[in-house]
Amino acid sequence: MTPITRRTLIASGVAATAVAGFGAIPAVVSAAAPQGSPALFVFDARFARSMALAQNHRASGATLLDPRKADLGIAWRGQIAALLQQRRRIEGLTMWSDRLISEIFARDSGVAFHAMELSAGDGTAARLHHWWLA
Numbered sequence: 305m306t307p308i309t310r311r312t313l314i315a316s317g318v319a320a321t322a323v324a325g326f327g328a329i330p331a332v333v334s335a336a337a338p339q340g341s342p343a344l345f346v347f348d349a350r351f352a353r354s355m356a357l358a359q360n361h362r363a364s365g366a367t368l369l370d371p372r373k374a375d376l377g378i379a380w381r382g383q384i385a386a387l388l389q390q391r392r393r394i395e396g397l398t399m400w401s402d403r404l405i406s407e408i409f410a411r412d413s414g415v416a417f418h419a420m421e422l423s424a425g426d427g428t429a430a431r432l433h434h435w436w437l438a
Contacts, residue, residue: 338395338436341366343387346376346396346406351432354397361395371402380409388415388437395436403433410437 341364347354349370358368369379384394396406403419410417419435 338393338438340364340393342395342436343367343390343392344369344379344384344394346371346394346398346402348372348398348402348432351397354432357397371398371405376402376405377409380406380413384409385413388413393436393438395434397432397434399431400433403435406435406437 341361343366345358345361345366346369347358349355349358349372362368367383369376369383387394394406396402398406407417407419416438417435418438419433422432422434
């Protein structure tokens with residue numbers, strides 16, 4: 305059995321999307337992000353906007369996860385799954401690839417996935433996706 309890696313998960317998601325005939329995997333789009341700090345925040349340290357939000361959430365008690373340092377797929381099978389069973393919120397401000405991984409795992413787990421359009425403020429909005437699981 306081939307282990308699931310970030311690369312194989314993204315490839316299978318893209319392949320499944322192409323087979324299904326969709327241009328992109330649909331997401332529930334909400335007008336506003338949830339209030340309060342999540343139990344776990346997935347961030348991308350390469351972007352100041354994502355780092356700033358991560359630091360705010362850490363100050364409020366959230367655990368941080370940087371997919372470049374910890375495997376997001378492994379987190380989904382352990383830490384994230386446990387938090388979702390406790391009905392705790394998971395949130396992220398990431399690039400599309402980490403959003404896609406989370407969206408696929410959420411769908412497979414029967415968890416509602418929400419995403420929000422970002423304003424074009426600092427130029428990274430086109431590359432970052434704000435999402436959360438409820």
